[in-house]
Amino acid sequence: MSTETGRVGEWSLFGHSLRRVVLYSILVGMGVFYLIPIETGIMTSIINPASYTGSFPYLPPLEPLVPGTGTLSLEPWQGAIDGLGQGLVNSVILVVPATIFSGLLGSMAAFGLTTISWRGQIGIYILFVAGIFIPYQAVLVPLTQFWYNVVPLQAVFAPLATLPFVQEYHWKLVALIITHTAYGLPICTLLFRAHYKKLSDEMVEAAQLDGASVSTIYRRIILPLSIPMFAVVFIYQFTQIWNDLLFALTIVQFGDAAVVTQDLVGIGVSQSGTNFPLRMAAALLAALPTLLVYIFFGDKFAKGVAA
Amino acid sequence: MRNPLTVLKRRLSEHREVRTDGGTTSAGSILDRDSVRSAPFWLPPFLLIGLFIYGAIAWNIVLSLTDFQGLGTPDYSALDFENYVVAFFGGTPSWSELTVSPIWNSAWNTVVLMVSFSVVCLALGLVLAILVDQEIRFENTFRTIYLLPMSLSFVVTAKFWLYMYNVETGLVNLFLGAVGVGPIEIVQNPDLKLAAVAFALIWQFSGYAMIVYLAGLRAIPTSHFEAARVDGASTVRMYWRVIIPQLRTATVSALVVLTVFSLKAFDFLFSMYGGYQPGPSADILATRMVREAYSNGNWAYGSAIAVILFIMALAIVTPYIYSQYKRGEL
Amino acid sequence: MAELTLDGVTKVFTEDDGNEIVAVDDVSVDIEDGEFLVLVGPSGCGKSTTLRMVAGLETVTDGEISLAGRRINESPPAERDIAMVFQSYALYPHMTVAQNMSFGLEESTELDDDEISELVDDTAAMMGIEELVDRKPADLSGGQQQRVALGRAIVRDPEAFLMDEPLSNLDAKLRATMRTELQRLQEDLGVTTIYVTHDQTEAMTMGDRIAILDDGVLQQVGTPLECYHTPNNRFVAGFIGDPSMNFFEMEVDGERLVSDRFTYPLTADQADAVGEARGVTLGIRPEDIGIDPDGNADSPHEFDMHVDVVEPRGDENTIHLTFEAGLDEPETFTATVSGLRQLQAGDSVVATFPPEAIHLFDADTEQALHNRSLDIPEATEQIV
Secondary structure, three states, X not given: OOOOOOXXXXXXXXXXXXHHHHHHHHHHHHHHHHHHHHHHHHHHHOEOHHHOOOOOOOOXXXXXXXXXXXXXXXXXXXXXXXXXXXXXXXHHHHHHHHHHHHHHHHHHHHHHHHHXXXXXXXXXXHHHHXXXXXXXXXXXXXXXXXXXXXXXXXXXXHHHHHOOOOOOOHHHHHHHHHHHHHHHHHHHHHHHHHHHHHOOHHHHHHHHHOOOOHHHHHHHHHHHHOHXXXXXXXXXXXXXXXXXXXXXXXXXXXXXXXXXXXXXXXXXXXXXXXXXXXXXHHHHHHHHHHHHHHHHHHHHHHHHHHO | OOOHHHHHHHHHHHHHHHHHHHOOOOOOOHXXXXXXXXHXXXXXXXHHHHHHHHHHHHHHHHHHOOOOOOOXXXXXXXXXXXXXXXXXXXXXXXXXXXXXXXXXXXXXXXXXXXXXXXXXXXXXXXXXXXXXOOOOOOHHHHHHHHHHHHHOOHHHHHHHXXXXXXXXXXXXXXXXXXXXXXXXXXXXXXXXXXHHXXXXXXXXXXXXXXXXXXXXXXXXXXXXXXXXXXOOOOHHXXXXXXXXXXXXXXXXXXXXXHHHHHHOOHHHHHHHOOOOOOOHHHOOHHHHHHHHHHHOOXXXXXXXXXXXXXXXXXXXXXXXXXXXXXXOOO | OOOEEEEEEEEEEEOOOOOEEEEEEEEEEEEOOOXXXXXXXXXXXXXXXXXXXXXXXXXXXXXXXXXOOEEOOOOOHHHOOEEEEOOOOOOOOOOOHHHHHHHHHHHHOOOOHHHHHHHHHHHHHHHOOHHHOOOOHHHOOHHHHXXXXXXXXXXXXXXXXXXXXXXXXOOHHHHHHHHHHHHHHHHHHOOEEEEEEOOHHHXXXXXXXXXXXXXXXXXXXXXXXXXXXOOOEHHHHHHOOOOOOEEEEEEEEOOEEEOOOOEEEOOHHHHHHHOOOOEEEEEEOHHHOEEEOOOOOOOOOEEEEEEEXXXXXXXXXXXXXEEHHHOOOOOOEEEEEEOOOXXXXXXXXXXXXXXXXXXXXXXXXXXXXXXXXXXXXXXXXXXX
């Protein structure tokens, strides 16, 4: 690996080694490549749609200082909030419990399949791991059949609709929560298992000798030691479930229970053409929760995806 | 004066006797009992995935053998392989009056997308990882920026790139105009749309490949870099001969994950094309399956395509899981 | 406190491919109430497996383990009333020292919080760790963690202590200190203890008795000096003592032992002990070999030697010797001499193998035929 200071025999340019200059140019160039679509989106999202020309989508709206850039307006964001409001609420109702359930159950499964070791557990575990790689298309039709024709969830839910904050269409979100919990379990189990394998066997044995039962070992030893991993898992699951479209499309299908990704697909298109400022504002609004999570907990997100 | 510790110790032993005498010990090995005692932890999650993943897959296979179409419920009394015959050879199935085209076009597109997307992602990710690994300043900032698109939804990515590719106002065409080309219709251009999809997906996921490779690079002991230096290898030769061969595990695991991502690219295409119709030159099996089932109501036929997609995923994943198992890394 | 009995204890592991591996083979040993037994052997000999069976962390394939006369084969670890100290200490990293020590009491007794904290405080004071009770394990040194691990075992006042190489992660100096302290502690508490180690020095210095295990089979149980002076077989003779005993493969020729290097006459007693055996292994400890740099090999027990290497250890030197007669195919053995003696590599010396110091083992069965005689007072004293 090269070091910060130039090595003997390297060409130099204004005191910096040419090698470093090229290196940083490429790194910055790639940074621009990854950021420019988002930057363009942000700039466009604060242009008054009436003044939008599209000539300089990457510049902030500076009219009348710079002609052709449009005038500043929060109207697109207002439109995005109006258009996606219901979807955002539904997504929150979906994501919070689904993330918590899949994380908790994943931790429990990993504990039962790792910390407590027994013959044959690897076979069960392989079924968990394989679940990560299943293309969801392979289960869509049965899932639709299951939630619409086999389980009378809608009928069960109808009487509850009289309760405050409960709507009849929430049954679709419940179905989606359960589905996402089940499909999030494999990756959560994998992440927790990787963590639990690193914990000392002797520590668990010491707890057994100390008189702790299996559930006590989980509650008092493993769970407190899992907190860093819960952060990783929750962030990963939050992003995955928030970003999903396919399950929502096939289980919610349409109507009041539509989540934010569904609402986003059709926004900003009308007979008169595409309203790009509105569309960009909506895309950014829908991405905002995951972007914020990523910006604040990026290292944990990286840990989750790298596993 | 009595020593309080002695008193406590006596109480301790009294309590314990109650315990030990009351404790029933069952015969049989502790190993066997561990699977049972841990069952409250692993069994409920296992049942959940057993029902929702493996039960659903089995059900899907059965559904693919029926003639289930349109509204109503499937009829399981007459099972046959007609849907697979139609999938491979086309024709007019018994459950429809229309001719149904075979899946070859979308299967071919799936493979092209999968291969081009994965290979470019890996190559770009490897280069970025090597560059980031040069003890640079602001390493965290660069890493964060490169991985940022990964946190976005397919739907959001599609919206951004739809804008980037736009004929009149898109940045891509502004750039092309600046170098004297275009403007070019990209999103609806049959010759370019699959490449456009692949490019946007590469933008989103190459950061992932970088993270995996970077972890792989960091796992190689510094002494290997130093030994190659001492042996007089140039930087390029050092990476080519010494370092990259050691990244095989990272490559395989990144490849498997990227391939599976590309099989799931449905969300992106659905959002980019505002519905089930990406058009023949960008149609992949994932979109074809959902369109047949949820747009055309050809449920059983959709299930059959899903089975084919599932088998493709299985063909990629099974050797991977098996090799992981053999190396004891599960 | 109670006696612990292992009767024909056997452990067979079945591998994934169906192969069976006998890790512990028919081990029987009685450990008296309050006794300190060291279980020693090379790595992989089954000593840890034996300990884990006593703890209840491994099932017993065959035989019986009983504590205070009660069979405990099937009891789960929690019900055995045993405390264990692990090589890695196995402290709970998220708990403070006090919480680490009280965990076992909370889980296996019905003492209330005040009683538990009183016991923990007293034990911490006894272990000299009362200053550390609010710290977490990561903030402690290795030696402090070791004390906490011991304290956690002691606070539960168990019937027996099991210790699995508890000192092996400490540096040499601290290890020597802890060895003494552990011994003193065990004597004070009087708790029956099994101590597993691969280090024969720990075995020699710490145990009331030592049990030597090789390849799953118990080789000898006895006091350290019994094992040192009267080993049952060649394995024990070679394992106990540092540097190891020297062995020479010899043929029996009447009342003499013959090899292509040298000939060694036997006493009448030794010849009787050899009996009908044809091949015999002659063993002699390095410290029993006499070295004279100036003398001549006059007696039949004296031999001309060539000094190959001298390893100074300060108090004594370990010298590697070869027979002058076999320089073309050197076979080295070791002798220890006082550190003050000046010897150089390449010197020629005369070595004495005193007849009272030799051990004889059957070359086929490796069982001891004759052990050194202990009726020479100064020899015994020197070793003690």
